Amino acid sequence: MLYSQLYRSILRACRDLSRQPHYTSRLVISLPLLISVPSAYGAIVSPQAETVSSLDSAEAVSVAASSTQPATKEQITTLTDASKITYKKLSSTSNPANDASKNSSTASNNDVAQTQEDALEAVGFENKAETVQPTLADNTITQNPISYPEDEYLQPTTTPVVPDRNQPISSTNDSVGDNNTNNETELRAPTNPNPGKGFADTKSSSKKETASKSSKVSKKVEDSKALASTFKEDSVQKSLERLSEFYQLQSEELRERINNSNNANADNSVDRTRAIEAQTFAPVAAPNVFNYKSDDASAYRCEGVWVTPNTAGADANYQQAIQRAQQQDGLSTANGLPLHAVADYGYYDNETYVELAGNVEIMQDGKLVTADQIALDLNTGVAGAKGGVLLAESGSRKSPQADNQKRTFKNSSDGMIAVAEELAYDTNSSKATAYDVAFASVPMQAHGYAQRLNKPSDSRYELEKVMFSTCPPTDRKWQIEAQQIDIDTDSGRGEAYDATFRLGNVPVLYLPYFNFPVDDRRSSGLLTPSARIDSDSGLKLSVPYYLNLAPQYDATITTDVYTNRNPMITGEMRYLTENYGQGQLTTAYMPKDKKYDDEDRAGVFYRHDWASETIPRLTADAVYSYVSDPDYINDFDDYGLVENRLNLPRRGRVKYYDDFVDAELKVETFQTLKATDAKGNVIEDKDKPYSRLPQLTIDYRLPQVNNVLDNFVVTGTHDSAYFKKSINDGSESEKSGVRLYNKISASYPVEKTWGFVKPKVSLQHLYTAYDEESRLDNNVSKDDNDQSVFVPSFSVDSGLNFYSAGSPFGWFDNSMGGYQLLTPRIKYSYSPYENQSAIPNFDTRIASFDYDQLFADSWFLGHDRIADNNSVAVGLNYRYIDSMGITRFDGGIGDQFFINKPKVGLEADEGTLDANSTGVAWRSSLQPYRNLWLDFNGALDSDNNLNYITSQVRYNPTPNSLINFGVIERKQDPITNQSALSALTASTIIPINENWRFLGQGQFDMDDNKFIDATVGIDYEDCCYGFSIYGRSYYNDLNLEDKPNRAVMAEFRINGFGNTRSRLTKHLDDKILGLEPVDYLWKK
Incomplete structure (x- = not known):
């Protein structure tokens, strides 16, 4: 019954469809358990265990015609061999509502096919008129050109690719190939077990065998061949042009401008391929059927984003077929959704081999493959596609993994899009091999081209002769060209061999091997270097290397090379335990510093944090700091990130809080560095802080009584400690x-x-x-x-x-x-x-x-x-x-x-x-406009003399800019130990245009007529990369009498690789009021 039921179902479907000339019909095959056709005409059968050998046993089925659109008889042809069936769409006439679109389609395809037989041949199908006999002899074949349905996922913008009729789909030149290949992971398209059947030319099997043996195959990377010519081939440009359909513009104004440009190009017959090659092509706005956008900050600065088709549930007919099968035949989806195939034409050998052609789509569990022709081996699940191939996997947001908590992220789906001319695809394992393929990654917002793309597993990609960039396709300012790139989404890393990094068309760096991240997870590799020039150290070049030692710990080794000092090695190690928290240890060492009397310089900074999983709100932390000399932080903390430069803490602490208790137990001591005050006096031991060995503090509140005294509040404080301080200078x-x-x-x-x-x-x-x-x-x-x-x-x-x-x-x-x-x-x-x-x-x-x-x-x-x-x-x-x-x-x-x-x-x-x-004290805050704030605070002493005045003006001209200005006038107060200061403060962030901005901050001492601290810089950011150049002048906090230190720093960032936030903005975080929201909006 298996083949009989299958055969009858498809035959009935074809008869039903042929009787409705006013609707476009398509063959729908859902595997492993579903056979269906579009709704209102469909039949779903459960395959049984019996077979028949003759078409004569098939019973004709009558389907009532619509009263408004009476059915017409159409000729249905079948093979005389009942064990092999060929289906052909004989009518593509649409209803009157679609006349306009059909006429347009007809006009655009007249040069492809004028008759139904020509249409079959145009997509590579064999005309079976010689070998079939009509079942309804008094009907003629409708001769209509092919029209693409309005509900197509991908609307072809150009004439469909016309494959070689002499080249069978089972013998595609790249995806199937050469028996001499050594690549065992390469996927091969299925081979028709009956070469004489199907849609290929059956007259020249020996010629096909010769072509198959001599066809192109994937080869190992050839170091002697340059990539420049590879990236200028027409196949590359055609693939990139097709890929641009999935680059969704983010501005209606931009879309209108590009559409106008496209119309002008069409009128002037501009060669679109040449435009792409010159990197001036404009992408079309993708259809509004997308389900993912990248949240990466740099993506907001781009004129568009890469998006993936929403493949899940896109075809309502598929969902209906699944529901019917679940209700009627007990279909189970526990092992994944069945495969769903849709095509204009199909061939099935009643065993394991299927060929589909004409607007072919295969969907399964969020994956979509479209092509002009697809061959499918039902036994192995391997499909071979050729002609306008698209492979898309729906993307989803990143989610944290339990084994690595906050620091490891993994994409639950790749969000990969690929277009190619040929593809072999495993429907069971997602393995794939494609040639002349353009691809885009939605999570990375990256795209590229490869002569060959091989996907041996769900998490691995192998690309040969490849170009890769995170820039938009409209303006590729940088790109990596490599002989080979291997990407592993499980580890989050990619490896490039024989790689050249280009800015524009200029090669700036060659690397025989390059390891880079493909998502936000940590993994071993070279991080972005940075450079700095200052008055003491000269030129400093920092080259960090990241080591992903294990899922629960990692390290970063940074080599700092100075022109005026000896090299310094800095190691930073992070670890994460299952039950005892996480920590970070940073150590640095410089032997015999030439600028410091040949003394060794060293620093150690450690922090550990822990939170109880069994007792909520119980936490602990430990901190340790050490430096070899008082000037260490001033010389080597380039960005001013150390909070306390005088008293370096060494602490262990346990804290607990709930609605009624807030308690802390700690042991704390300090390394107090040698320092001078504003007058040049050395700070004495008596002014150093006490160590607490230990200290216990408890703030508590008694529960309130639920009666007339429910507002009665009882609170308390306990503080007990042993304080220790050594006096070595005799100050007291x-x-x-x-x-x-x-x-x-x-x-x-x-x-x-x-x-x-x-x-x-x-x-x-x-x-x-x-x-x-x-x-x-x-x-x-x-x-x-x-x-x-x-x-x-x-x-x-x-x-x-x-x-x-x-x-x-x-x-x-x-x-x-x-x-x-x-x-x-x-x-x-x-x-x-x-x-x-x-x-x-x-x-x-x-x-x-x-x-x-x-x-x-x-x-x-x-x-x-x-x-x-x-x-x-x-x-x-x-x-x-x-x-x-x-x-x-x-x-x-x-x-x-x-x-x-x-x-x-x-x-x-x-x-x-x-x-x-x-004395009188006051405070005031005024916000006359939504983007303007004024603060004015001050106090007078008991004699009505000024104690202090501070004023601050903050103005945001635009959401991504700000201007701050302040005045501080402070008199010395021995009672509160307040030191005198007369200073002006100012900070600003001003965008020059959409890519450039100016940043600066300064504090000017009006008494000494000098800048105590000042930083100015420019920051560049676009969709591709960013860089910052800034200078800083500052005094040593521990010795204000010294001459100022001056430094010039520069950094370069590639968007899509690692953290894109600049060191300049990190340095200014605590120096510019309101920086964080302005910086966020600038990134957007």
């Missing part, structure tokens, strides 16, 4: 010891629309004791060694809210509307005085003076002092919020008045503030 006696601090507070805040009242009571306890060595050094007796104080405190913070609808003075009622909020505020604080002169100060300082500090509980930052306080703080805050919810103005002004002058100070013989008030 050593003061090391233990400190215990506890504070518990209870408050009952009331917050309403009219305002707020927040009463609070607290009790603080402080205990300290010197260690034995410090006790002896400071001549403290054992009885006086333990110091303990208890200090209660009370405060009430309150404010009123006064609302007013509309804008200030009604100025903006018609444009912005909104409301105003005026809040007067007053806070009373009281805590008694307790003598603490015998208690050492380990880490406490006085807070900087500003508006918010006026309403704080204490002026001390740290727990070595408990302030006495009997004061009233008053303030007035005003806000204007527009109808969009944007705060247009927010400002406040206030003062703190002391009823009793504070007596407790950092030192035993002085109070914190020897005045009746702190």
Whole structure:
């Protein structure tokens, strides 16, 4: 029954289709279990186990004709040999709604075929009229030219390729070939087991055998042949032109410009192939059936993006066939979706061999193959295609892999597009071999050409005589030409042999071997070199090499070569453990630095982070830093990325937090470098920070009671530590010891629309004791060694809210509307005085003076002092919020008045503030426009003299540009340890055009008339590559009396390879306010 049912089903389908002349019909074959035709005419049968040997046993089936479009009789021809069947589409007449498009198609194909028989021959099919007998003798064959259906996935823009009728599809010259080839991974097209049947010429089998033996085959890379001529062949340009159909333009204006250009070229009969060869061709806008776009930053700067056809579920007929088979025959898709083939014509030998022709499409599980002709071996699943071949695999977004967590990414589907003249494709394993192929990768946003592309597995690609570029096809500014490129998507790397890197048409670098990334994952290979010139080191060339040692750890080895110093080797190792976190170790060594009295220079930086998987919010980290000398960071931290250049931390810490507890336990010490202050005085040991061996801090809050006291809040703080500091320069006696601090507070805040009242009571306890060595050094007796104080405190913070609808003075009622909020505020604080002169100060300082500090509980930052306080703080805050919810103005002004002058100070013989008030402090922020911000903050001391003023203007002329300008005027304040400074600050990012921009920042000291730190540079970015050139002048933070260091740095980036963010923007991250969003939009 197997062959009988299959035979009858297809025969009935052909009869049904032939009776409907007003619809274009296509043969649809779905394997392994489905045979179907377009909906409304289809029949699906389940293959059985029996066969028949004669056509006579087939029963005719009548199909009711449409009442609106009566059926006409068409001649259906079959082979007299019932075991072999040939199907031919005999009518392509469309319904009246499609007359216009059909007439256009008819006109464009008149030179290809005037009759149905000619049409068959034009696509390489044999006219079987001599060997078949009509089943309906009184009907004539309809003679209509071939027309392409409107719902075609790919609309041909040129005349279909006419294959050689003397060359059978089973003997394609490249994909099948030479028995002498040594490439065992190359896929071969299937061979017709019955050479006399099918659509090939049956008169010359010996000639075909000779052609097959002498056909071209894939050869190993020949070093003696140049690639220049390869990339100028017509087949290359035709493939690239067809590939451009999948380059989707991103601008309607650009599409219109290109379409107009195309029309002009058509009118003037411009040779499109020559235009492509000159790299001036414009891609057509791809059909709107795409399902993926790259999120790579550089892709946004391109005029278009590579996209893949949406192959999943594109054919509703296929989905219907699957559903019917699942319902009627119990089809299971557990092992993948069945193969689906659609064609205008088909040949099946009732065993294992199928030939399809005319608009052939094969779909399976997100993969699409289209061609003029395809031969398929049902036993092996191998297909051979020729003539206008397209191979597409739908792309998808990257997803992290569990084995490598955040650092490893793998594409769940390749997103590869390839067009070629010949292809052999394995439907079971995705293996493929193609010749004269142009290809594009959607995840990489890259394209290229290869004389031969072989895909031996799902993750490997082998390309010979290849060109590759991540530039757009319209403007290929760089490209890699290689004799051979091997790509492995599992490892995320590609290998190129005999590679030449070209900028435009100019070869700039030859590499016999080149390893490069094909996605965001880490893998071994040479990273982008960088160059720098500065006044001390001279020219510096850095060449990093990345080592992907294992999935859980890697390393980067960087060789720095200087003209004025000896070479330096830097190693950076990263690791990732399953249960114990991740870390990074960086070490550097330079022997006998010529610029540093032939001393060895070295640095070690280590960090480890851990987060518990069993206890949420439990984390730990460890940090270690070491440098060989005080100038190490200044000399070798080119981009200013080390945060603290004076006290390098060495720390181990465990942290935990939840809704009620925030706790931290740490051990911390420092390497304090030799430094001088602004006056040139050497920083003494007594000013160095204490080590904490260890320190435990806990902030907690008791759960609230769900009753009338549900607003009652109880909070507390615990801080205990052993502090150690060695004094080696005799600047003071050593003061090391233990400190215990506890504070518990209870408050009952009331917050309403009219305002707020927040009463609070607290009790603080402080205990300290010197260690034995410090006790002896400071001549403290054992009885006086333990110091303990208890200090209660009370405060009430309150404010009123006064609302007013509309804008200030009604100025903006018609444009912005909104409301105003005026809040007067007053806070009373009281805590008694307790003598603490015998208690050492380990880490406490006085807070900087500003508006918010006026309403704080204490002026001390740290727990070595408990302030006495009997004061009233008053303030007035005003806000204007527009109808969009944007705060247009927010400002406040206030003062703190002391009823009793504070007596407790950092030192035993002085109070914190020897005045009746702190002085006036204010803050204000104004946003008159959505892209303009103004900040103005300042304070006066108790004598109404200026303490400080800071002002900042930030303006964004466009989303990808900014201008910042600021003024700092700061007076020396010995109480808060504030140093004097009079400076101007400025920073800017200004695009010159869509590719060039200027970046700069500087801080100018008006007292010393010099730039403390300044950086200026230009940045170039396009779809292909980017580079930066910038200069920097800066002073050593640890010695401001030294002469400034000056450096010029340059870097070159290739988009699509590694991180495209420039070192210039990384350096300016903390120096330019608002840089991150502006830089992001610039990349787009």
